[in-house]
Amino acid sequence: MPRREFLVESRFQLDSSGGAAPVTLGVFGHTGQVGRVLVQMLREPTSGTNPLRWVFGFLANRHNILWPSEASSFSENRQGDDWILILDRFQRCPGPKILIDCTADETLPKLYPSLLASNIPVVTPNKHAFSGSQSFYNRLNRPEGGFVRCHYETTVGAALPILSTIRALRESGDRVWKFEAALSGTWSFILHQLHQGLPFSQAVRRARDLGITEPHPQADLAGMDLHRKALILMREAGYQVEPGDVLLPRWIPGVTFRPGLDRELFLNDLVKQDPLWSTSILEARKRGEKLVLLIRFDVHRGAILGLVSLPAGNAFAELRPGENRLEIWTDRYCDIPLSIAGPGAGAEITAFGLFQELLRVASRVH
Ligand SMILES: NC(=O)c1ccc[n+]([C@@H]2O[C@H](COP(=O)([O-])OP(=O)(O)OC[C@H]3O[C@@H](n4cnc5c(N)ncnc54)[C@H](OP(=O)(O)O)[C@@H]3O)[C@@H](O)[C@H]2O)c1
16 A cells, blocks of 8 residues: 555645644554545645644554555555554654554453553543543553643544533543433434334334444443443542443343344344334323433432433434434533533544544644
8 A cells, every 4th residue: 555545644734833743643443434434534634724744654454554654565464363463563653652542342441541641642432441440540640750641532422522521621620520412323223113013023123224223233232332432421420430330221121231142143133123113112102192212310319220201302312313302401500400411322423523633632742
């Protein structure tokens, strides 16, 4: 692959001082749904006013790694557990660097602290690092002796400014004491399809085909994805919470998280759930209600995740397919909650959120 294909420059020029080096980007997951769109955006910045320049240091998926910025660009096969070797080589690239993790991998986040310690910020939609132990979350947000940290706005609500808004509220002295949130774009899409009359198994498959679900849909269906988002939100709101403090919902009989379960087998097996879902939807419709999947947090009662039936006309009941909504009550927003709503899933919008976050981070690493 010729080197120039990977050298991405904004069509805008640097400011007159002009001397800033391009930021070198290392990308894990460039062949995935989100990663592919992001890399495309980075290659073809067609609009926008940001004058930054960047080059790709490496692009890696599970099998291959490309080193386009080396003297002679080349690709090689991944060797099992070669994370450290890759990152070590990346750290030796000249100039400012940013690591972008577009995987849902659980191992890679364990290496974030060493990157931060080398002044390399991490930008990622991967929820694993921020929904594990509270102490690890703290390490990533307040790395010892440094200001470089992880940036993960897109882990909750894709490109919606949810985490940054909560952070800004807290930084200005406000206190979040309650929130309600429909944050599963997958579930709002699936429930919308069910209310339109589609069988459950087909609605899930359609969501997966459109790139709305997690890489393995069981992470959405068994509640893992929502559980992770609830933890991240509560932590951003300033609460110390361990994964075991928020109970996983058990709203679908037969759907539990089984690591390693084949994706096709899982999808095929969902046909068994179709009658149950048809009945629940029919009953809700008779009551003039709609089913919605909500996270409800209150400082006194903690967080509850589950399906609720809400009257038509309620803002959460009227969510469009793929839409997310968060309502936050704070000391300053105590009567009418602060609301944030919009598309909260999908590769395009998630990549766009990552792109925006990357620009903000890149402007600070010079
Ligand atoms: N899709 C969405 O709407 C959405 C929304 C918000 C957040 N997210 C998050 O974005 C991330 C990516 O989601 P996606 O839908 O793009 O997933 P995906 O389509 O399954 O892509 C995952 C990518 O990660 C790569 N990968 C997996 N394990 C890896 C490893 N050990 N080393 C290097 N690369 C590895 C895959 O490589 P191979 O091609 O070799 O398998 C693939 O390129 C996830 O963390 C997800 O939670 C997604």
